[in-house]
Amino acid sequence: MKEELKKLLEKINKGVDFSIKELSDVDKQILRWGIWQNVLEIIAGFIVLIPGKILIKIGLLWERPTDYYSDGLNWYMLAGIIIAVIGSIIIWVGIYWLARVLIAPKTYLISRMRSLVKGE
Numbered sequence: 001m002k003e004e005l006k007k008l009l010e011k012i013n014k015g016v017d018f019s020i021k022e023l024s025d026v027d028k029q030i031l032r033w034g035i036w037q038n039v040l041e042i043i044a045g046f047i048v049l050i051p052g053k054i055l056i057k058i059g060l061l062w063e064r065p066t067d068y069y070s071d072g073l074n075w076y077m078l079a080g081i082i083i084a085v086i087g088s089i090i091i092w093v094g095i096y097w098l099a100r101v102l103i104a105p106k107t108y109l110i111s112r113m114r115s116l117v118k119g120e
Helices: 002-061 075-103 105-118
Strands: none
Touching (some): 075 105
16 A cells, blocks of 8 residues: 555656646747737737828828818828827737736736636
């Protein structure tokens, strides 16, 4: 009975050691994914921002109609501003989360693990 208990404890210790080794690898993978996820979000923000800036430039070159029946709204400028604001927000959110991952990786891991456990 004593030997079986020792074998069981050895297996448990080996399992714990394996889990600890794997946990550090999982932590590294989650941090890497967090970094890349935010870098890709920043790139996506620039991809959204560029057409917005192009539409703003087209809107600046657009001449306002002078006839009475046209509303005279510069839709290029309006759409460009909205798209550029959305792109800028995406970029700033990506920078914020990237800074959080790089500056405080342990708090990021804790919140990420919590969201994984809750299923969010």
